[in-house]
Amino acid sequence: MDLSLFLQYLFAGVSYGIIYAIVAIGFNIIYNTTGIINFAQGEFLMLGGMISISLHAFLPLPVAIALAVLITMLVGALIEVVFIRWIDQPSVLRMIIITIGISILIREAALHIWGEGVRALPYFVGTAVTSVSILGTRVSPQVLFVIGVCSVMVVCLNFFFKFTPLGREMRACAANRRAAILCGINAKNMVTFSFMLSAGIGALAGAVMSPITYTQYDNGTGLAIKGFTVAILGGLGNTLAAVAAGLLLGIIEAFSVSVLPLAFQDAVAIAILLVILFLRPHGLFGNSAAARLQEF
Amino acid sequence: MKKHVRRGLVTLVAGAAAMFSLLLPAVGQAETIKIGAVLAETGPSFLGVPEANTLKMLAEELNVKGGINGNKVEMIIKDTGGKPESAVSFTKQLIEEEKVFAIIGPSTSGETMAIKNIAEQTETLLLSCAAAEVIVNPVAKWVFKTPQMDSDAVKKIYMEMKNKGISKIAVVVSNSGFGKAGKEQLLKIAPEFGIQVLIDETYDKAATDLSAVVAKLMANKEIQAVVNWSIEPAQSIVNKNIRQAGWQVPIFQSHGFGNIKFVQAAGAGAEGVIFPAGRLLVAETLAADHPQKEVLVNYKKAYEAKYKEDVSTFGGHAYDAFHILCRAIGEAGTDKAKVRNAIENMKGFVGTGGVFNFSAQDHNGLGLDAFEMMTVKDGKFALYQK
Numbered sequence: 001m002d003l004s005l006f007l008q009y010l011f012a013g014v015s016y017g018i019i020y021a022i023v024a025i026g027f028n029i030i031y032n033t034t035g036i037i038n039f040a041q042g043e044f045l046m047l048g049g050m051i052s053i054s055l056h057a058f059l060p061l062p063v064a065i066a067l068a069v070l071i072t073m074l075v076g077a078l079i080e081v082v083f084i085r086w087i088d089q090p091s092v093l094r095m096i097i098i099t100i101g102i103s104i105l106i107r108e109a110a111l112h113i114w115g116e117g118v119r120a121l122p123y124f125v126g127t128a129v130t131s132v133s134i135l136g137t138r139v140s141p142q143v144l145f146v147i148g149v150c151s152v153m154v155v156c157l158n159f160f161f162k163f164t165p166l167g168r169e170m171r172a173c174a175a176n177r178r179a180a181i182l183c184g185i186n187a188k189n190m191v192t193f194s195f196m197l198s199a200g201i202g203a204l205a206g207a208v209m210s211p212i213t214y215t216q217y218d219n220g221t222g223l224a225i226k227g228f229t230v231a232i233l234g235g236l237g238n239t240l241a242a243v244a245a246g247l248l249l250g251i252i253e254a255f256s257v258s259v260l261p262l263a264f265q266d267a268v269a270i271a272i273l274l275v276i277l278f279l280r281p282h283g284l285f286g287n288s289a290a291a292r293l294q295e296f
Numbered sequence: 297m298k299k300h301v302r303r304g305l306v307t308l309v310a311g312a313a314a315m316f317s318l319l320l321p322a323v324g325q326a327e328t329i330k331i332g333a334v335l336a337e338t339g340p341s342f343l344g345v346p347e348a349n350t351l352k353m354l355a356e357e358l359n360v361k362g363g364i365n366g367n368k369v370e371m372i373i374k375d376t377g378g379k380p381e382s383a384v385s386f387t388k389q390l391i392e393e394e395k396v397f398a399i400i401g402p403s404t405s406g407e408t409m410a411i412k413n414i415a416e417q418t419e420t421l422l423l424s425c426a427a428a429e430v431i432v433n434p435v436a437k438w439v440f441k442t443p444q445m446d447s448d449a450v451k452k453i454y455m456e457m458k459n460k461g462i463s464k465i466a467v468v469v470s471n472s473g474f475g476k477a478g479k480e481q482l483l484k485i486a487p488e489f490g491i492q493v494l495i496d497e498t499y500d501k502a503a504t505d506l507s508a509v510v511a512k513l514m515a516n517k518e519i520q521a522v523v524n525w526s527i528e529p530a531q532s533i534v535n536k537n538i539r540q541a542g543w544q545v546p547i548f549q550s551h552g553f554g555n556i557k558f559v560q561a562a563g564a565g566a567e568g569v570i571f572p573a574g575r576l577l578v579a580e581t582l583a584a585d586h587p588q589k590e591v592l593v594n595y596k597k598a599y600e601a602k603y604k605e606d607v608s609t610f611g612g613h614a615y616d617a618f619h620i621l622c623r624a625i626g627e628a629g630t631d632k633a634k635v636r637n638a639i640e641n642m643k644g645f646v647g648t649g650g651v652f653n654f655s656a657q658d659h660n661g662l663g664l665d666a667f668e669m670m671t672v673k674d675g676k677f678a679l680y681q682k
Contacts, residue, residue, distance in 0.1 A: 001515070005511055005514070005515050008507065008510075008511040008514070008541065009508060009511050011507070012505065012507040012508040012511065013508070015505065015507075016505060111338065116337065116338035116339065116345075117342070117345075117557070118340075118342075118529045118557075118561060120561065123563075127563055127564045128536045128539070128540070128562060128563030128564050128565045129536065129539035129540055129563065129564040129565050130540075131539075131540045131541065131542055133542075137541075138540065138541050138542035139540070140536075140540040209504075212504070212505060212536075213504030213505055213533075214504065214529060214533070214561065216340070216529075219504075222502065253508070254507075254508040255508075257508040257509055257511075257512055258508075258511070258512055258515075261497060261498070262497045262498060262499055262506075262508070262509045262512075263471065263497070263498045263499075263500075265500075265508075266500070
């Protein structure tokens with residue numbers, strides 16, 4: 001395999017991988033603050049894409065995307081306030097079923113609002129066929145946008161959790177909820193905020209990948225499954241591990257096409273997940289002691 | 297009389313009267329002909345919506361004119377979402393509960409194959425809007441289809457490749473029934489035209505990025521053309537990924553590309569794609585004396601005026617199915633077996649897909665000449681000039 005072919009596979013893999021990583025980070029943020037696996041995560045990406053497409057009809061692109069992210073964050077907050085907040089001591093199973101129900105609700109609402117058609121944002125730079133040459137291989141500038149925007153989001157999130165007061169409060173809630181309440185942190189608001197944050201990063205990722213992957217009312221489910229796979233692969237709750245696991249999975253999927261028929265691509269991803277779960281159940285980078293601490 | 301005897305007599309008389317009154321309307325009054333349709337209005341394709349719109353439009357037009365021989369037509373349309381299981385359950389519902397006269401659809405080959413046996417066993421007339429050859433080969437007495445044969449589409453593509461001196465190709469198909477049937481035909485017919493298929497890959501019909509498989513194809517420098525066979529929006533992603541990778545290889549597609557939405561989804565990646573399709577897409581540019589011109593132009597005008605979107609060949613297949621069925625009912629009345637015979641013996645029916653000539657062995661009625669090679673120029677469909 002020559003360098004340009006290798007790079008082509010690599011770019012394909014990194015662009016899938018970083019999307020999976022963002023979905024996984026969304027899962028992790030909510031899981032860390034509440035212990036809930038939010039299966040409606042994929043729907044946030046779909047909403048981000050759909051809302052920005054609708055707003056783009058009468059607003060310039062950056063404004064449309066920014067507004068779409070805000071609206072999706074509000075939807076996230078609404079979901080939390082309406083469905084999650086008032087439940088006392090929820091069991092894991094109950095919450096999983098509730099979030100699956102929420103995802104179905106959002107999907108059907110999207111079907112009613114936007115129809116069953118496939119839509120896409122216009123390419124940020126150029127058209128569907130422009131490409132830039134990098135080290136001998138040609139890549140669409142949109143792929144670079146996806147990789148760039150998602151990487152910036154990861155870095156910002158890291159910074160947010162480590163150095164800002166709000167981020168530290170969220171980590172405190174995740175580490176020990178009762179102690180955090182005793183310190184004067186409003187745990188209920190932290191939960192709402194974690195939903196908003198997850199929704200926001202999901203929406204931005206959904207908007208920026210829309211030109212490449214198209215947005216359709218049922219886009220969310222497939223993404224949620226892959227994202228959940230990656231979250232487990234990295235060790236549930238660990239953000240940086242999610243990024244690493246996401247990139248790893250994306251790259252393996254892309255390179256698998258060079259040796260196996262394309263039809264097996266999804267099977268490869270699931271096979272890897274199964275192998276990891278048998279050998280290291282707490283994920284590649286998790287360890288059983290840390291898993292209990294639930295740090296970001 | 298004793299009370300209960302009297303009550304019994306009253307019930308008996310009332311019951312008899314009710315039975316009579318039920319029978320009366322059936323005698324000498326117009327019956328509504330129920331036609332069922334199972335279409336993929338939602339789901340990963342742009343097929344079902346134009347088909348459903350067309351059927352609704354045609355049923356309305358027909359009823360305004362008074363129906364067929366005075367009998368109004370009622371369209372009962374069910375949305376399968378493109379899933380064969382839904383097609384099966386809706387078909388059974390239409391046959392058993394609604395007792396429809398005939399069924400138009402389904403939109404996709406996979407769904408049609410799932411219900412082919414049901415139609416045959418329950419002796420329900422089925423006019424499919426799906427293209428795979430296996431729907432009518434082997435011939436089932438009650439099953440017909442209106443789209444052109446995918447084997448003919450393949451032959452048209454290979455003929456054009458031969459003209460261009462292309463002999464080594466790659467084939468990518470979607471994992472739907474249409475894609476798989478197309479792959480079978482592509483591989484089977486290739487040797488007849490001296491064409492060698494170097495790589496054949498199947499992509500997921502809901503795929504969002506196919507640059508990995510494009511990289512694999514590009515690695516094989518001997519490939520002179522790519523055939524992209526699908527009816528889902530994912531086919532547009534293949535086009536985009538190929539051009540984004542800077543690869544100017546000629547791309548041939550199937551007649552499943554015949555909806556302007558696929559061209560819009562692919563953007564500049566659709567320019568120059570060559571594919572066989574019915575003449576509906578270029579209705580205005582046909583010669584005035586072409587037998588199909590009037591039908592095509594009228595349908596196009598009516599559809600675009602009512603639904604404010606471009607016609608697609610898929611809506612055309614539903615148009616053909618509806619008119620074939622109605623002409624047969626007009627000739628043979630409402631006896632199912634007679635209508636079936638009428639369809640089987642129909643010759644020279646001018647539809648949007650072509651001029652249909654049915655027979656006992658040919659339940660499709662269209663041949664190679666139903667196709668015209670098309671291309672995409674400046675984001676619009678155009679006749680392909682060699």
